[in-house]
Amino acid sequence: MSAADVVERLRAAGRDGVELVAEKGSESRVRSSREALRETIQALLDDGFTLFIDLFAVDYPARDERFEVVYQFSRLTRPERVFVHVAAPADDLHVPSVTDLVAGANWPEREAYDLFGVVFDGHPNLTRLLLPDEWEGHPLRKDYPTRGTTPLAPIVTE
């Protein structure tokens, strides 16, 4: 089956909130609601998109649902890839964790929490991954300055 077929089957079974938004060559793009996310991912895994490739967040400040989390899976020895996009607003920045479905999602979810502030509900250990634990703020957000917020050391002239 293709990713498009997987989406069709989910919708036919009554699952709302999943839709195929693009299909080009061997790449498919699926948009999912947060409620449908886990079921969508499980269905794709069951269909043979078993190789976990990536998981990351994007900040679109101009959108109502400002943050987007993108998941990528591939077939193991075939070229087909599927991207799953999930959106969440800044004032309810929660996305269901998929670490129990995909063991490799553990670190990338922590990273998205660390750098964007996305809270993955159900993650076993949602702590910062790359930045020190005591860091404040989420640097990859668009409103975080590129050069950071830590003040430079004072220039001493004597």
Place this chain on the structure above:
Amino acid sequence: MVINMGPQHPATHGVLRLVLELDGEIVRSMSPQIGYLHTGFEKSGEALRFQQACTLTDRMDYLSPHANNLAYVLAVEKLMGVEPPPRAQVLRVLFAELGRIASHLVWLGTHAMDIGAMGLFFYCFREREKILDMVEASAGVRLNPSYFRIGGVMRDLPPGLEQSMREFADELPEWIRSYRALLDRNPIWRERLVGIGPIDRATCEQYGVTGPILRATGVARDVRKISPYLGYETYEFDVPTFENGDSYDRYRVRLAEMEQSRRIVYQALDRLEPGPIAVDDWKVAPPPKEALAHDMEALIHHFKLYTQGFNVPAGEAYAAVEGPRGEIGFYVVSDGGAKPFRFRPRTPSYYNLQALPTMTVGSLVADVIASIGSIDIVLGDVDR
């Protein structure tokens, strides 16, 4: 007892901190703590123009800069609908494969050194020096070349470089034979690697482990074969796989890959025809430097390219290549401007390292050293 291995430790191959819970010599749990080399590439990428961001890519997996460059420029070219000319494609293949050999030489030298075969470090780095000289001759820089640019490559090969590449490829089998003579059936080598750090296919799938680690479990996944780029479908090469998924099989995979890369290097050298090395669009690739002295158009385009850059059509694209450590990919989002809106590297060592605890829990501390070496991670790749 809970101890720290790292972040400063010669065998972690970078600033990696492993918190080990030990029962004597046996590892009961392992928790990698990363981020010591995090320098914010993804944030910097958003502040640089598309051509400038190429320089960031060299510095992630700094032992295979060409592979990183390649994934990035392919992603941007996909968004722009730009196709580099044939000579540029062949040059990219040449350096991608020479880069693979160089990376595997570093892996072998450092891995052998960790296990105790210290002399091999010097042999492998001696061979690698020749490749670094070639990279320097082509791009001016040994380690962070940014040789691949959007639209083609930076500049053409200087005279004599093709011959050097051919000579290197001629000499390589003798060197590989000498490494194998020292290691393949060496009882100490086998004792330290056979059955050590095992991983199976299902765990690889779950964690996104790709590259030689996956191929050592028997899966013939190589992006060059499955989703070919740069015309790899027209080159003859094999994808070596082995069955046991342990450190010894990972060793065998990488040595076999060096031989396959050598095959591709010969084929690429044979099909190198004279021609342009970048797309003929001065809004994307710069005009030749000599033209600036007498051609106003060239001067204007050069000026605009290096001060304003070019706009990339809005959209998002992912491009993947088979790097020495696994699948390197770039997910680039453009908002139609001159800078990436989102610059997301998919770096193989990050995923490969996450699976390390599954390979080492229950083993001895010494096996942790062997396993880390055998998964061939680069911390720049892990932390970005």
